[in-house]
């Protein structure tokens with residue numbers, strides 16, 4: 037039994053309306069410049085991470101966000117600082133967009149004590165309580181019910197804080213996704229589920245993961261609002277997510293959003309990505325939302341000098357973060373017991 | 384004597400599965416990235432080409448779903464091999480394995496069996512962090528109705544995998560990412576190896592080290608370190624955890640009078656605790672020292688490389704534990 041009021045009949049019609057709305061609004065050039073800088077910073081941080089992986093400074097699994105920057109940056113731009121974010125192991129870009137300093141992130145990847153989780157969590161598990169970044173999680177779908185719990189806590193405490201929960205389209209088949217959505221709809225939780233559909237779950241294309249092509253349709257059976265868009269324009273992402281965030285904040289209603297995006301690198305550093313063609317990859321790189329934002333800025337009269345300054349300042353931030361990570365000390369064994377239990381160790 | 388071939392652990396597994404698929408049409412393989420991608424760790428490389436998409440089945444990320452499908456299919460007489468990309472992800476399917484696979488035979492009064500193999504890499508790899516480094520065999524080994532297999536060498540991987548596929552019960556087959564490239568001799572006609580037989584992989588007299596899977600190699604490395612100091616230890620490679628070959632362990636302890644269990648994963652209530660219980664009951668009069676365990680430190684796995692290495696049993700930690708035991712009254 038679907039809830040009458042809550043589903044959108046045509047996500048495409050819905051999308052078009054908001055694209056119009058976004059273009060009708062006067063372009064806030066400084067705001068776009070701010071988002072562009074965030075995307076640029078993320079990409080440079082990712083490139084440095086990849087380099088450090090090759091030289092052995094970073095170990096384990098490393099999942100890069102390159103190509104998807106506009107999703108995290110645009111979505112988080114629609115939040116207040118006290119709103120919460122939960123995501124997967126592909127968490128670097130999300131953490132930076134939520135306000136984690138680049139040096140805390142890189143130091144974590146380097147396994148250093150000055151990292152956001154003192155070098156204990158690593159690339160897949162970035163947490164920053166001060167910025168309401170509630171973690172990257174490694175078990176596909178496992179974080180979705182947890183994110184609903186974060187939203188539940190806000191509602192319980194009568195706070196108007198919203199939770200954003202990111203995941204890939206690969207997570208849509210697993211129980212955690214369905215149980216999370218089911219409860220969020222039933223209990224009217226203030227949460228926005230953002231499926232970053234980058235077309236591949238590791239080496240598996242969408243067509244072999246799901247029986248339907250439109251992920252957002254999954255919302256229908258739960259009587260949940262949905263939205264869907266192709267990520268070309270970071271401002272467009274922000275505008276769409278803002279609608280869902282307002283719905284969560286004002287009406288305590290969840291939304292499932294599907295954002296079509298693309299990752300330019302392999303699933304992780306060990307994946308040569310042989311399952312797709314160079315042509316396909318090149319085509320997506322042609323439509324890189326970060327490049328598009330840059331062009332948009334220039335077209336809007338943002339001076340090239342200012343743009344170069346902005347890029348230079350991001351470069352400096354990354355270089356300083358690398359130096360900071362290099363120079364930081366490693367954690368020692370004494371950290372393990374107190375980070376296992378609050379209070380005395382239970383043996 | 385048949386001809387020996389050098390083979391990697393992953394190749395031995397692949398050969399065992401392929402041979403069993405050749406000999407039994409009911410056997411099929413299912414899991415994430417096992418087909419088109421050729422396996423996340425290349426264990427199933429080439430199998431899709433050879434057997435086709437009907438028998439080498441790529442699944443979405445839905446462990447509970449495809450484990451359950453395997454169990455239902457097994458009840459109907461098929462012989463599924465279900466790959467978990469790593470055993471960490473089997474936690475999502477734990478209910479299926481615990482409440483369906485292990486129990487359906489008894490619940491049905493013996494009417495239905497569940498001949499299925501669950502397999503994949505277990506335990507830590509290298510810096511893959513807290514949620515990707517759990518040693519799951521301890522949980523599964525507590526469950527009656529399951530068999531749990533954990534080979535250390537390619538020949539055993541092949542023989543035990545063949546047996547696992549032929550077995551009429553659900554079998555948990557424990558591998559390790561760090562073992563996949565290990566090479567070893569495998570006989571050309573290596574056949575199924577019966578469960579429940581441990582193997583003495585190094586003879587010695589000072590202490591019995593009991594290990595399995597990757598830790599057998601750590602125990603052997605420790606034995607080499609100790610040999611340089613004139614301490615001669617015996618290493619028992621369990622090969623199967625359930626059934627457990629207590630006879631071989633006890634016989635060894637009767638000779639050495641000391642026992643240390645080496646395993647990945649936590650010590651609390653784990654496989655080492657089970658072995659300690661059996662040894663103290665069955666070889667009490669022969670023991671000259673308490674039974675010790677070398678296991679993962681009693682905390683989650685940290686990402687930092689040095690801390691991780693400190694948490695995982697290393698040859699040096701095994702060596703030091705042996706020396707503590709041997710020089711106890713010296």
Ligand SMILES: Cc1ncc(C[n+]2csc(CCOP(=O)(O)OP(=O)(O)O)c2C)c(N)n1
Pocket residue numbers: 124126174175176177203204205206207208234236237238303415444446468472475
């Ligand atoms: C329950 C579970 N099964 C399998 C894995 C291994 N795994 C990690 S990421 C991944 C693919 C996920 O793809 P998707 O959800 O589309 O996200 P993306 O990596 O594209 O961001 C797989 C199979 C896991 N981490 N958890």
